[in-house]
Amino acid sequence: MLKVGLTGGIGSGKSAVARRLVERGAVLVDADQISREVVAPGTDGLTEVVAAFSARVLDADGALDRAALADLVFTDEAARRRLEAIVHRRVRARTAELIAAAAPDAVVVNDVPLLAEVGLAPTYHVVVVVQTALATRLQRLTRDRGMSRADAERRIAGQADDASRAAVADVLLSNDGTLAQLHAAVDALWDDRLVPYEENVRHRRAVRAQRVTLTEPDPTWPQQYARLAARIRHAIAPAELRIDHIGSTAVPELAAKDVIDIQLGVPSLAEADGPLAQRLADAGFPRMPGDWWDTPRPAGTGRWEKRLHGSADPARPVHLHLRVTGSLGWRYALLMRDHLRADPDRRAAYLMLKRELAASAPDSGTYATAKDPWFDEEHLRAEEWAARTGWRP
Known part of the structure; x- marks a missing residue:
């Protein structure tokens, strides 16, 4: 319904x-x-x-x-x-x-x-x-x-x-x-x-783009996120879990895929796999099953441990990342967002990379994987910035 x-x-x-x-x-x-x-x-x-x-x-x-x-x-x-x-x-x-x-x-x-x-x-x-x-x-x-x-x-x-x-x-x-x-x-x-x-x-079918198309920054992305977050809060009530706008649409002046990335902090992945998943699906955010983020990762790659939900709305693609609050991945998503928000030069460098990859590797999976080396190096700069500024998630 x-x-x-x-x-x-x-x-x-x-x-x-x-x-x-x-x-x-x-x-x-x-x-x-x-x-x-x-x-x-x-x-x-x-x-x-x-x-x-x-x-x-x-x-x-x-x-x-x-x-x-x-x-x-x-x-x-x-x-x-x-x-x-x-x-x-x-x-x-x-x-x-x-x-x-x-x-x-x-x-x-x-x-x-x-x-x-x-x-x-x-x-x-x-x-x-x-x-x-x-x-x-x-x-x-x-x-x-x-x-x-x-x-x-x-x-x-x-x-x-x-x-x-x-x-x-x-x-x-x-x-x-x-x-x-x-x-x-x-x-x-x-x-x-x-x-x-x-x-x-x-x-229980989520919308998922197969090819990468970058769009120019949309000033309504934060408002769209706010509506989606309110819907998620209603769906998971009375639980009070932290919800954040992450990813490129959360960074002003950055071209991006027209996909709203949202992070929902959960106490454990077991809880993410329980009734919470059903409530999110009922609200229009079904789980995206069977992909690499559900597979156990080697030690040291904890930032990828999550559950991913999408949007059933064909006009509003969403990636809803469920990560354990305080985990490496949860912190990483917030750190990289805030680092790029704060540094226009690094934001410009990332935008250049995105445009190059969108032209050369427009497949969604290839595009995401091809960005990993840049992010591995940029993560070091972000940690230096966090230490210098006293940043906290």
């Missing part, structure tokens, strides 16, 4: 995206609809809302007057938090029930207006954010929902801004064009990413 979080600001057209995904075969879990169900007449949710805000939030038929309630909470932060405490736990419980009832091979889309605001992004395999220009959103709200411009502006201001939503987005869908253009973007997302992603998660 693939869990997709879908969000966007009011008036962005998120519902149009949800409808198209359902047409393509997704199972929709609509948080807004559930939020209505949990405070419907006769529910304990409505009883608790009335106890908190009085009967003035009821209409003539005894149902919740959502407009009256909105007028109360949008101008009162404490009141909004009281309402969220009542409603959100019920919505989460019902959402969990509906997701659990979906088929094992389903793509479940959870439409959550306040996904960014309530910190739900790490609970999904992928987060899709619908982004639309403010002027377009205001026009839709006044034209299609009958809001005054002042009310529309107030509702928009009460939600996360575009930057906050973009920070949690694995996919940004622009909805400033026609409906046909939006449908085409959703269809491409479905065919090229969501369907193969679900299959990869179900079959």
Whole structure:
């Protein structure tokens, strides 16, 4: 099963995206609809809302007057938090029930207006954010929902801004064009990413590039790492293990393969081989089995002792290295990253080597092995730098 979080600001057209995904075969879990169900007449949710805000939030038929309630909470932060405490736990419980009832091979889309605001992004395999220009959103709200411009502006201001939503987005869908253009973007997302992603998660299959292609430094690599790390933390909770961004994408101004390298420190490799591996696979980070890093190494090569997981997401390759915290390999990965971050001349030398090898040895395995002699020598310089500066991992 693939869990997709879908969000966007009011008036962005998120519902149009949800409808198209359902047409393509997704199972929709609509948080807004559930939020209505949990405070419907006769529910304990409505009883608790009335106890908190009085009967003035009821209409003539005894149902919740959502407009009256909105007028109360949008101008009162404490009141909004009281309402969220009542409603959100019920919505989460019902959402969990509906997701659990979906088929094992389903793509479940959870439409959550306040996904960014309530910190739900790490609970999904992928987060899709619908982004639309403010002027377009205001026009839709006044034209299609009958809001005054002042009310529309107030509702928009009460939600996360575009930057906050973009920070949690694995996919940004622009909805400033026609409906046909939006449908085409959703269809491409479905065919090229969501369907193969679900299959990869179900079959515990990691994405792995066979050839090396260097890309220029991407300023979003640290933000992409942060989203992935948050997903990993959620998957391994309540364990509190150290997670670090390592490798070339963690070094500013360095061209690299577009693969995010992440190091997860574990107490032992036995623990890495236990339930932790299953939890990571469920979260979209399956183990890459049967390769040289699983093979016992001779004494003195302890830096290679690890378990390697990848990403099931076809659009975001990841190498997730599980190493014992404090081991040679764990320290080495952090030392070389920080050494290259600190020394622009050595960074330039490494970049030159990378470009030469990518041209002459583009096969992934050959490329990695060909860098070993350079790193063996550079490691000595890094240790000298660490001793000189007092570096600690």
